[in-house]
Each structure stands twice: as C-alpha cells, then as structure tokens.
Amino acid sequence: MTKKVLLAVVYFASFGILKAQTVPTVTQDLTDVPTVTSAEESFYDQIPLVKNVIGFAKDHLSIRYRSGGTTTRGFDCSGFTRFCYNKFGISLPHSSAAQGNVGKPVDKESAQPGDLILFKGHSASGKRIGHVGLITEVVGDRIKFIHSAWNGGVRYDYLHAGYYHRRFMGIRRVVHLLAEK
Structure with missing residues (x-):
C-alpha cells in the first residue's frame, strides 16, 4: 500500500x-508511533555492558539447538545464556534450574533487557524451571527474549505468546554482576 x-x-x-x-x-x-529508545538508553547508560551482551547474543541467531550444547556448534537453552554471559565475565551454571537461583528476582513489570527469563519445561503443569532465555527488549507489557529452543535453535520469542505465557516462572537480574566486576 x-x-x-x-x-x-x-x-x-x-x-x-x-x-x-x-x-x-x-x-x-x-507522529503517533511510540518510541522506546529513551527507556532502553537510560537502562543501557546505567549498565553499558548490557547492550554488548545482547548484541553478542544476537550475533548467534539461527545456530542450531543441541542438547547439552555450549558452543557455536549448537546450544541448549542454558548453554546459550551461559555462553553469552561468560564472554563478559559472568559465570552461570549450565542448568536452567540453577540459573533460576543466580542474581536477584525481578517482577515481570520491572523486567529489563539483559535479565534472564525462566520457564517451566515441556509440561505447563510442572513446577520446575526447565527453560531459560535472555530478555532483549521490553515495550510496555511486551517482553521479547532470545533463547535456544529445541525447535528452531537460537531465535526470538515473546512472553505473551501462549506457549511461553503458560510456562512463565520468573525473571532474574544478573547484569548487576557485570557492574560489580
């Protein structure tokens, strides 16, 4: 059009x-299109390395999923987040459940780029963390994240998508560990 x-x-x-x-x-x-750069920039100004971690993660889009994978030959979900943070000096455990205990818990309304986002595994009725991703963007109540999924490798998804919304477990802030180093 x-x-x-x-x-x-x-x-x-x-x-x-x-x-x-x-x-x-x-x-x-x-004129009516909202901009999101000011909130994003102010957060990145507080912790500049967040932008670098997210940029590094984006560089690995489309790398295949590999169970137990921790390298560019293939990643599982926690292997991917661990790989991205390790590049910038943050050691995360190689388990999504264990990554759910790192850093500080954050309310969904306070989520920021760079936070880990945690989900139940394949069963929405389960009670254990089984998947993890890295938040790349927050616009209003829409949370976009990058992760390594068994059906597509490293890719973007949104929390508001039914599959992830039903499995959402929480958010952990680990980027403050970057500033402390």
Whole structure:
C-alpha cells in the first residue's frame, strides 16, 4: 500500500500535477508511533555492558539447538545464556534450574533487557524451571527474549505468546554482576 502511494506521488510529481506542499512527509505520518529508545538508553547508560551482551547474543541467531550444547556448534537453552554471559565475565551454571537461583528476582513489570527469563519445561503443569532465555527488549507489557529452543535453535520469542505465557516462572537480574566486576 505504501509503495503504491509513493509511486503515485512520484509519478504525479514528475508531471507537475502535485505541488511539493501537498505531499505528506513521513514524519507527519508517524507522529503517533511510540518510541522506546529513551527507556532502553537510560537502562543501557546505567549498565553499558548490557547492550554488548545482547548484541553478542544476537550475533548467534539461527545456530542450531543441541542438547547439552555450549558452543557455536549448537546450544541448549542454558548453554546459550551461559555462553553469552561468560564472554563478559559472568559465570552461570549450565542448568536452567540453577540459573533460576543466580542474581536477584525481578517482577515481570520491572523486567529489563539483559535479565534472564525462566520457564517451566515441556509440561505447563510442572513446577520446575526447565527453560531459560535472555530478555532483549521490553515495550510496555511486551517482553521479547532470545533463547535456544529445541525447535528452531537460537531465535526470538515473546512472553505473551501462549506457549511461553503458560510456562512463565520468573525473571532474574544478573547484569548487576557485570557492574560489580
């Protein structure tokens, strides 16, 4: 739709049918779009290495899932989060349940990029942590995270997706350990 409008504007403008004043600017059309950079930047200003950890994690998108994997040849969920934090001097255990005991617990409403997000395993009715990811973005009540999933390897998902929402167990803040080093 946008391409058609732009092509029409260019076409009519080239024949002098439209005056430059009548063409709406992109900024006028996007005035109601919320921006999220200020909150993100202020958090990154407090702990600058968070941006580096997340950037490093993103560099490994699409690496395959491998049970027990801790290298770029393949990761399991806790192997991936451990790999990412280890690059920046934070040692995490190689178990999602054990990672659920590291750092400080955080309410979902206070989640920030860099926090670990924890889930039940395959059974939504279980009571044990069986999966972990790394929060990359928080916009309102939408939490985006990167993780190594058995059905897709390293990828993004959202907490509000039914599968993850039903299995959500908690959030742990471990990035403060980066600042203490």
